Amino acid sequence: MIKYNPAKIEKKWQKRWFTSGVFEAKNSSKKPKYYLLDEFPYPSGDGLHVGHCRPYIGLDVIARKRRMQGFNVLYPMGWDAFGLPTENYAIKKGVHPAIVTKKNTANFKKQMKNLGLSFDWSREINTTDPKYYTWTQWIFIKLFEAGMAYKDKININWCPKDKTGLANEEVINGCCERCGTKVEKREKSQWLIKITKYADRLIEDLSNVDYPARVKDQQINWIGRSEGINIDYQIENSKKVISVFTTRPDTNFGATFLVVAPDGKFVKENVEEFPEKEKVRAYVKESLAKPEIDRTAEGKKKTGVPTGWYAINNLNGKKMPIYVGDFVLGQFGTGCVVGVPGHDVRDFEFAKAMGLEIIRVVVGPDGDKSEITDVKQVQEEKGTMINSGFLDGRDIHEATKVIMDHIVEKGWGKKIVNYKLRDWVFSRQHYWGEPIPMIYCAACGWVTVPEKDLPVALPKVTKYQPTDDGESPLSAIEKFVNTKCPKCGGAAKRETDTMPNWAGSNWYFLRYTDPKNNKSLADEKVLKYWMPVDWYNGGMEHTTLHLLYSRFIFKFLWDIGALPKEIGNEPYKKRTSHGIVLAEGGVKMSKSKGNVINPDDVVKEYGADTLRVYEMFMGPFEQMIPWDTKGIVGARRFLEKIYILANKKVATKSSQDLALALNKTIKKVSEDIELMKFNTAISAMMSFVNEWYSSETGLDKKDLQKFLTILSPFAPHLAAELGLKERTWPTYAEIQEATVMMIVSVNGKVRDKMEMKSGLDQSQVEGLVLHTPKIKPWLEGKQVKKIIFVLNKLINIVV
RNA sequence: GCCCGGGUGGUGGAAUGGUAUACACGCAGGACUUAAAAUCCUGUGACGGUAACGUCUUGUGGGUUCGAGUCCCACCCCGGGCACCA
Numbered sequence: 097m098i099k100y101n102p103a104k105i106e107k108k109w110q111k112r113w114f115t116s117g118v119f120e121a122k123n124s125s126k127k128p129k130y131y132l133l134d135e136f137p138y139p140s141g142d143g144l145h146v147g148h149c150r151p152y153i154g155l156d157v158i159a160r161k162r163r164m165q166g167f168n169v170l171y172p173m174g175w176d177a178f179g180l181p182t183e184n185y186a187i188k189k190g191v192h193p194a195i196v197t198k199k200n201t202a203n204f205k206k207q208m209k210n211l212g213l214s215f216d217w218s219r220e221i222n223t224t225d226p227k228y229y230t231w232t233q234w235i236f237i238k239l240f241e242a243g244m245a246y247k248d249k250i251n252i253n254w255c256p257k258d259k260t261g262l263a264n265e266e267v268i269n270g271c272c273e274r275c276g277t278k279v280e281k282r283e284k285s286q287w288l289i290k291i292t293k294y295a296d297r298l299i300e301d302l303s304n305v306d307y308p309a310r311v312k313d314q315q316i317n318w319i320g321r322s323e324g325i326n327i328d329y330q331i332e333n334s335k336k337v338i339s340v341f342t343t344r345p346d347t348n349f350g351a352t353f354l355v356v357a358p359d360g361k362f363v364k365e366n367v368e369e370f371p372e373k374e375k376v377r378a379y380v381k382e383s384l385a386k387p388e389i390d391r392t393a394e395g396k397k398k399t400g401v402p403t404g405w406y407a408i409n410n411l412n413g414k415k416m417p418i419y420v421g422d423f424v425l426g427q428f429g430t431g432c433v434v435g436v437p438g439h440d441v442r443d444f445e446f447a448k449a450m451g452l453e454i455i456r457v458v459v460g461p462d463g464d465k466s467e468i469t470d471v472k473q474v475q476e477e478k479g480t481m482i483n484s485g486f487l488d489g490r491d492i493h494e495a496t497k498v499i500m501d502h503i504v505e506k507g508w509g510k511k512i513v514n515y516k517l518r519d520w521v522f523s524r525q526h527y528w529g530e531p532i533p534m535i536y537c538a539a540c541g542w543v544t545v546p547e548k549d550l551p552v553a554l555p556k557v558t559k560y561q562p563t564d565d566g567e568s569p570l571s572a573i574e575k576f577v578n579t580k581c582p583k584c585g586g587a588a589k590r591e592t593d594t595m596p597n598w599a600g601s602n603w604y605f606l607r608y609t610d611p612k613n614n615k616s617l618a619d620e621k622v623l624k625y626w627m628p629v630d631w632y633n634g635g636m637e638h639t640t641l642h643l644l645y646s647r648f649i650f651k652f653l654w655d656i657g658a659l660p661k662e663i664g665n666e667p668y669k670k671r672t673s674h675g676i677v678l679a680e681g682g683v684k685m686s687k688s689k690g691n692v693i694n695p696d697d698v699v700k701e702y703g704a705d706t707l708r709v710y711e712m713f714m715g716p717f718e719q720m721i722p723w724d725t726k727g728i729v730g731a732r733r734f735l736e737k738i739y740i741l742a743n744k745k746v747a748t749k750s751s752q753d754l755a756l757a758l759n760k761t762i763k764k765v766s767e768d769i770e771l772m773k774f775n776t777a778i779s780a781m782m783s784f785v786n787e788w789y790s791s792e793t794g795l796d797k798k799d800l801q802k803f804l805t806i807l808s809p810f811a812p813h814l815a816a817e818l819g820l821k822e823r824t825w826p827t828y829a830e831i832q833e834a835t836v837m838m839i840v841s842v843n844g845k846v847r848d849k850m851e852m853k854s855g856l857d858q859s860q861v862e863g864l865v866l867h868t869p870k871i872k873p874w875l876e877g878k879q880v881k882k883i884i885f886v887l888n889k890l891i892n893i894v895v
Numbered sequence: 896g897c898c899c900g901g902g903u904g905g906u907g908g909a910a911u912g913g914u915a916u917a918c919a920c921g922c923a924g925g926a927c928u929u930a931a932a933a934u935c936c937u938g939u940g941a942c943g944g945u946a947a948c949g950u951c952u953u954g955u956g957g958g959u960u961c962g963a964g965u966c967c968c969a970c971c972c973c974g975g976g977c978a979c980c981a
Contacts, residue, residue, distance in 0.1 A: 310898090310899050310900070310975085313899055313976090314898085314899075314975095314977085317897090317898060317899090317976075317977060318976085318977075320977085320980065322980070340981080342981060355981095398979085421979095423979045423981095424979080424981080425979075425980065428980050428981075430981095433979095433981045435981095440981075441896085441979090442979055442981080443981085445979095514981090515980095516977090516980055637975095637976095639976080713907095713908095713919070714919090715907060719901090720974075720975090721908095722906095722907075726920060726921070727906090727907065727919070727920050727921095728920095729919095729920080730918085730919045730920060731919085733919090733934095734919085736934095775908075775909085775918085776908095776917090776918080778918080778919090779908090779918035779919075781918095782918055782919075783917075783918065837914080839914055841913080843961075843962085844913090844960090844961060844962035844963095845962090846914055849914065881961085882961060884913090884962075886913065889913065890913050892961055892962065893961090894961045894962090
């Protein structure tokens with residue numbers, strides 16, 4: 097008996113595939129194009145684990161199906177290789193990061209090939225390749241030229257362990273996303289990118305793309321748009337005004353104090369004039385010394401000190417004391433809050449702590465008389481204004497409109513939109529990243545490196561260590577730092593910070609279309625052909641990072657004409673995301689826990705096709721799922737059965753039942769792949785194989801081809817080995833089977849199932865059903881009230 | 896606190912408002928074998944019954960419906976994201 101030997105089969109077919117170039121996409125074709133993309137990996141030293149493979153296999157299934165559907169498919173792969181783990185390894189072992197990267201990518205590539213993934217390796221890219229990062233640097237220059245990149249001294253998130261600045265998006269719960277160390281605030285001069293300028297478009301254009309709702313929601317929340325008004329309050333006995341952002345001006349008659357942020361502009365500019373400047377100075381010093389997490393971790397305890405200044409509420413002439421309090425954020429709005437303690441929990445807590453007056457200006461429909469009602473809770477419902485002069489008696493929503501217009505008309509303020517999204521901190525103090533192509537000249541200021549001089553290559557160094565003072569390791573290399581100003585020719589210094597690792601991934605999907613171009617980031621004609629990406633899969637963890645950044649950079653490049661207008665202003669038509677694979681027992685797979693499963697081992701023991709089938713079968717694609725080594729044998733047995741059947745049971749004519757079952761299976765598999773319901777697609781094939789297994793006759797050659805075709809995206813090696821020649825995805829017919837199983841229920845409870853001819857109408861079915869021995873007893877002595885009839889499906893007798 | 900998901904056998908999971916527990920793993924029994932592995936066959940939600948069959952069962956409690964895992968309301972629990980955002 098012939099034995100299924102995946103090791104032999106798989107090597108053979110992989111060799112054929114990767115030497116013949118069958119997976120290489122052509123830049124022009126009579127076929128329609130289809131661009132499928134999965135996020136490219138960071139090639140770590142540990143290699144791929146079984147969780148990384150899952151999304152690649154999932155999209156590989158789609159890629160293989162699309163090819164058979166007659167598309168010219170681009171399914172590329174590359175390496176997002178700049179980053180800290182490689183740098184740290186290089187520091188520890190004294191090996192150049194480029195060498196480490198080369199070794200790691202070779203290993204990743206080998207692992208991917210072993211799985212039979214149908215990547216177009218002729219388009220492989222690597223973000224650390226100078227020929228690639230030339231264009232990453234070019235994009236930075238364009239950003240600078242457009243006024244979208246600027247250097248500013250700001251309080252940044254500083255990770256003391258990684259010794260680098262972090263973007264807001266890289267800080268999780270006040271800790272470094274990568275190493276979990278508590279993030280500190282540090283004042284540093286940094287490059288920033290004006291992503292905030294694109295905030296509205298990043299929200300609005302989401303309506304034109306096919307993303308899961310949760311991805312859209314998360315991006316919208318992250319951008320955090322809020323409409324409101326900046327109200328200017330006169331400061332008592334002074335010409336100065338203080339401007340305060342609020343979304344609820346309707347409650348302004350209830351304002352009893354103002355609070356400014358300790359790190360905000362207002363304090364910086366005016367401390368010296370505060371009557372209470374000593375107290376304020378001490379408070380500011382104390383609160384800035386605390387790491388931000390500790391400040392928020394102390395709960396909602398409100399602290400603050402008075403400045404001694406007062407602001408005047410134009411609406412009622414009321415004198416409001418101005419405090420400094422650290423619950424107010426310096427970076428949001430104007431760094432200042434107007435305290436309405438009757439209707440905001442935080443203001444209420446502050447008022448209680450400071451002994452300030454509390455005035456109610458809104459009553460809910462139930463007319464509650466408590467000291468405070470959080471207006472945010474009332475918002476969706478109804479509230480009526482009280483103690484608010486001309487607003488009294490109005491509904492809160494109406495009052496908001498009236499008071500806004502009133503304030504604007506009087507010149508006391510103007511409408512404004514604020515965002516939680518901040519400008520993007522783009523400087524990192526590390527070696528292993530793209531040098532920022534800027535030169536500082538004492539006479540000319542910041543000057544871009546001329547395009548002809550790109551790339552600004554990373555210099556060879558012996559030490560990659562970041563420094564404690566927060567300077568990039570590049571700053572110690574005089575040959576690199578000292579240069580001439582491209583504008584005036586005078587002595588000048590290079591920027592020594594490097595870019596964050598998001599820089600290379602911002603635009604990589606464009607490069608795949610034309611990876612070897614050295615005149616532009618990609619040729620216009622080729623971009624026109626391939627873009628936008630038709631289907632982009634990736635991790636949920638990138639929703640407010642890579643996915644948002646790359647949408648932004650794409651829009652920017654499109655705006656400045658670096659991309660053809662025809663391709664539209666969104667890079668990805670459709671986005672999906674995969675769930676992560678957990679270790680057995682539902683804990684995270686990690687090297688430190690020693691529970692990582694290496695795909696190489698699984699391939700060795702069971703074969704690549706088995707691993708592919710199992711990874712697709714284990715559960716819903718987008719869901720987190722624990723690995724189960726025992727479960728793999730199910731996938732192997734399934735393939736084993738197919739191997740036996742295809743070798744033995746080939747008939748001259750397929751049996752009627754089997755042909756019908758195959759038709760149903762083709763339909764199910766075709767539809768499920770599109771919905772990424774790979775698990776149910778496979779279970780349908782399993783059911784079919786089981787039926788085939790117990791059938792007397794078997795399939796004929798034509799039907800066998802059809803089955804191998806739908807199997808081939810999942811188990812391509814086996815399908816090829818069993819003689820798959822068909823390169824066309826099979827169609828299926830909508831067949832109404834001759835007999836149907838009719839459900840007979842009484843009062844909604846199933847009492848019988850009867851096989852009958854399909855297409856019978858209600859009265860015919862009633863005739864067959866009402867007097868059977870199984871149903872009759874349920875109707876005895878009862879009145880039939882109603883009969884519900886569903887064609888070919890069910891009849892329900894209500895008594 | 897706010898915004899998303901989710902809760903179904905021993906396990907992973909399946910189910911356009913219409914047969915709940917497909918498919919797979921595991922387990923039990925049997926066949927083959929000197930024996931084991933592999934393979935094959937049978938069974939496998941719970942309770943009662945020799946059985947036919949009946950009753951109960953999709954986190955909890957209500958509701959809509961001829962009929963609810965699926966829709967509505969309230970609550971409990973789990974996962975993810977945001978979080979003193981004015």
